[in-house]
Amino acid sequence: xxxxxxxxxxxxxxxxxxxxxxxxxxxxxxxxxxxxxxxxxxxxxxxxxxxxxxxxxxxxxxxxxxxxxxxxxxxxxxxxxxxxxxxxxxxxxxxxxxxxxxxxxxxxxxxxxxxxxxxxxxxxxxxxxxxxxxxxxxxxxxxxxxxxxxxxxxxxxxxxxxxxxxxxxxxxxxxxxxxxxxxxxxxxxxxxxxxxxxxxxxxxxxxxxxxxxxxxxxxxxxxxxxxxxxxxxxxx
Numbered sequence: 001x002x003x004x005x006x007x008x009x010x011x012x013x014x015x016x017x018x019x020x021x022x023x024x025x026x027x028x029x030x031x032x033x034x035x036x037x038x039x040x041x042x043x044x045x046x047x048x049x050x051x052x053x054x055x056x057x058x059x060x061x062x063x064x065x066x067x068x069x070x071x072x073x074x075x076x077x078x079x080x081x082x083x084x085x086x087x088x089x090x091x092x093x094x095x096x097x098x099x100x101x102x103x104x105x106x107x108x109x110x111x112x113x114x115x116x117x118x119x120x121x122x123x124x125x126x127x128x129x130x131x132x133x134x135x136x137x138x139x140x141x142x143x144x145x146x147x148x149x150x151x152x153x154x155x156x157x158x159x160x161x162x163x164x165x166x167x168x169x170x171x172x173x174x175x176x177x178x179x180x181x182x183x184x185x186x187x188x189x190x191x192x193x194x195x196x197x198x199x200x201x202x203x204x205x206x207x208x209x210x211x212x213x214x215x216x217x218x219x220x221x222x223x224x225x226x227x228x229x230x231x232x233x234x235x236x
Contacts, residue, residue, distance in 0.1 A: 038095070
């Protein structure tokens with residue numbers, strides 16, 4: 001129990017020794033954030049902000065240029081976005097700055113929860129945090145006709161997407177987070193292909209990221225056919 005409480009606090013996810021001299025360190029409730037980057041021989045350094053969550057999830061917000069809008073990237077997607085020539089080796093190619101030097105993620109303690117969660121997933125259709133994996137989905141606004149991204153990592157996020165999908169009059173302003181309006185640009189097609197699959201960043205749908213019904217994405221108080229069938233089968 002004590003360990004679980006400690007892991008809920010960003011300040012307790014890693015020891016002081018593990019984070020000593022790591023550049024750009026910030027601590028959240030259940031994550032830490034550090035400066036990261038990836039180097040392309042052609043384009044130079046692409047710099048970003050890496051968030052390391054206690055459940056093993058890794059997210060990068062790219063800051064390669066002032067106008068870059070790429071955020072919530074997996075390390076593999078960030079590696080590809082940076083233009084790295086020898087891609088698909090993100091553990092070695094994505095770096096953080098320790099004591100003024102670039103150090104590969106694989107040589108730091110920052111991957112310890114990721115590696116632990118990878119073992120727990122054990123090749124099943126579960127994400128790195130041990131739960132069923134749901135890739136990002138899109139819903140089209142009835143007003144501006146732009147598609148908006150929905151993350152489906154928690155039950156709350158799945159419910160938000162579920163209700164938006166069922167609402168034929170859903171609009172950008174109905175999003176409870178991100179504060180997106182119809183005036184905001186739609187995600188570029190090159191960005192929409194990244195949907196959070198743990199097997200492949202540009203996966204178009206596989207058994208690792210497509211869920212056909214679980215306790216996270218189905219709701220007992222909903223009367224839609226999908227939720228009703230799941231509830232009936234769960235009781236059988």
